[in-house]
Amino acid sequence: MSPERTRRRIPDATVSRLPVYLRILGEQAEAGVESISSEGLAELAGVNAAKVRKDLSYLGSYGTRGVGYEVAYLVYQVRRELGLTHDWPVVIVGAGNLGQALAGYGGFGERGFPVAGIVDIDSAKVGTVLGGTRVRHIDELPQIVQTRRVNIGVIATPGATAQDAADRLVKAGVTSILNFAPVVLSVPRAIEVRKVDLAVELQILSYHEQRRAGGAIHAVQNGTGRTASA
Amino acid sequence: MSPERTRRRIPDATVSRLPVYLRILGEQAEAGVESISSEGLAELAGVNAAKVRKDLSYLGSYGTRGVGYEVAYLVYQVRRELGLTHDWPVVIVGAGNLGQALAGYGGFGERGFPVAGIVDIDSAKVGTVLGGTRVRHIDELPQIVQTRRVNIGVIATPGATAQDAADRLVKAGVTSILNFAPVVLSVPRAIEVRKVDLAVELQILSYHEQRRAGGAIHAVQNGTGRTASA
């Protein structure tokens, strides 16, 4: 056995911030900025400078003391760590309201996640074209996943059919799922699932609003103080 | 001054799980289930039973030892804590792809967040009807927010105009924002912001896929073991 390089594990919290840094670094590069300090990046990302440094230190020591980080090089390193050196085709299950919006949203492909296919269980929807991709029947899922080497599936179905969609995706060979349906999916342990739930987000905001209204706390008026909030 | 009831603060992690419990409890009530144990709820929510008990204990002691929780009563308590005893009208900024999908998605109003209005800066879009709501010009934002008592704003614009949308929302009197644009917003400290970023989620999945592929770790085949993943 070769002395396999023990891949350093990056904390979840850091992984979820790297995409934000990456977007900002890209914008800076676009704007001609060649070097950036942890404080500058922190400001733009709405976080603490020490956090930025610690996050980046997990990738290796790519900064220069007294100077900062070279933007282009850092972009390269973050992209590499996130596995964005090549495209990851995705397949969308569900051609309803959300599926249509996702397919129509161009930023998908631009960011390295081209839509390899959209499928729906409703034959009436099959054949229509969304964002340049023809909707196909869900039975064709295995074929799409295999021929296009798809690893990531997006569930954009109603809650009632989400589990079925997940089962089909897993069976077809997908190993990561982005779930927009308001359902807790049951999948094999090896499958990575991330959930985006609109209702949950709104209810969290509701909690804070309610707290604000009923709170006996003398809300300290912070006036015009501004914070960057991710 | 009255001896104001010091409102117990609920941990963020718990607040973000309460909506999930609430949905499940609602489904159970619908199905005729009258009582549920922490273990039962944990199973359905894809979490640990101790966590469920601790989470619920922040609301008060609403369970019965040896029995479990009365579903209907618990639903009431969770709703109360989340401030869902009344509706929270929302205003959507941006009538593009996403704005349309959000407006068309009926589950919005059903869950207590009726769409009080949709606005766009593009005069060409003004007047069109989305999901039963007529698109109005963004200049009417203050009026909508005031007459409809809107506290929550949803940003569904492209990234480039998101900060402007946020500024307008805040100026109009909104105190909570749900941001779908891939931008870090700068707002007064008192404003609660939550972000939903598609690209970030996909890139996190990409990280794990890349890790899976390049990882020198001998991936333990967990076979058919299934986990509920939120």
Place this chain on the structure above:
DNA sequence: CCAGCTTTGTGAACGTGTGCACGAATGCCT
């Protein structure tokens, strides 16, 4: 070549979240 300034990288302290383990309370059965 050295002094002084800047900014990184990281050890250590602190805070938040998780999960176990067990006492306490309740219902049921005899």
Place this chain on the structure above:
DNA sequence: AGGCATTCGTGCACACGTTCACAAAGCTGG
């Protein structure tokens, strides 16, 4: 009425995440 099985509520230990603070490392100007 008493014993037993069940399930909640929570103290405690541990893991994870955040922030501070400072030494190390590099650049610049004289």
